[in-house]
Amino acid sequence: MAGVPFDDVLGLADDALILGHRLSEWCGHAPLLEEELSLANIGLDLIGQARALYDYAGAIEGKGRDQDALAYLRDAPQFHNLLLVEQPNGDFAMTIARQFLYSTYAAPFWRATAGSKDTTLAGIAATAQHEVAYHLRHSGEWLVRLGDGTEESHRRAQDAIDYLWPYTGEMLEGDNASLRREWDETVAGVLDEATLKRPKDGWMQTGGRLGRHSEHLGHILAALQFLQRAYPGASW
């Protein structure tokens, strides 16, 4: 049976793991207690998705690699995540803008995947679609308040959107081009309400899906993989 390719499932798993890890970096640093829990919740949702996807990727590959082997024992060029999700947390506006831009793609992606003929992937999507719908709502509402907030929050939100914009093209390449219309509409609606300007579509960064990453991924993996690299096979 010609199923979903290993690399595709791995890419989805890597998106979720790396973004989830980024959000975990906010633990103990969030601007208020309520948001501390919100960011951790979203991060845990994503890491949960990553675990299910790594299980499935390992099964497709059939070489006995489990979640830990795939998450902890690959180097940066073997990761297939989007460049967007590995971008640094920056300030709160940057984290919210990154979450919003990703979730605006992830929400329709998982909703569509819930109807997939691949029953394993459809099962993962059934849970993920509700999680990412909430991530989109949360980050979208925050972006509106930051953009339409104070002069400083507006400036920071606009800077974040401008900085991250070249990383948005990668999500809508290939088969995902069908998601573009909904992505454009959602982004336009929220940016408009947030009184933020939509940057012009220019040259877009790409290569994450092929393992060509920004300098940030190596640093993430150094923190993420340290324990398994230093103490192979360590477990709770």
Added chain:
Amino acid sequence: MTEAMMPLWEVFIRAKAGLAHRHVGSVHAADAEMALQAARDVYTRRGEGVSLWVVPSASITASDPAEEAELFEPATAKPYRHPTFYTVPKEVGDM
């Protein structure tokens, strides 16, 4: 984060259909929508409920603790108001 920009909201959760919303705590948030999301993230992480209310804490009028004696003490002296002399038939169930 000033109190004016991030006022306090009281959070109420309905644990399941048919039960009343119960007060569970409070959150700081800029407005009602954000208060609802904060309440969801802080108080319903372990499946605590099926419905949420948030109410601006400032909207609540509270009794004055200094008036406790005149408000509540008269009732403690009237045990006959407690329906403890009745037996409730089993068929009635929870009251």
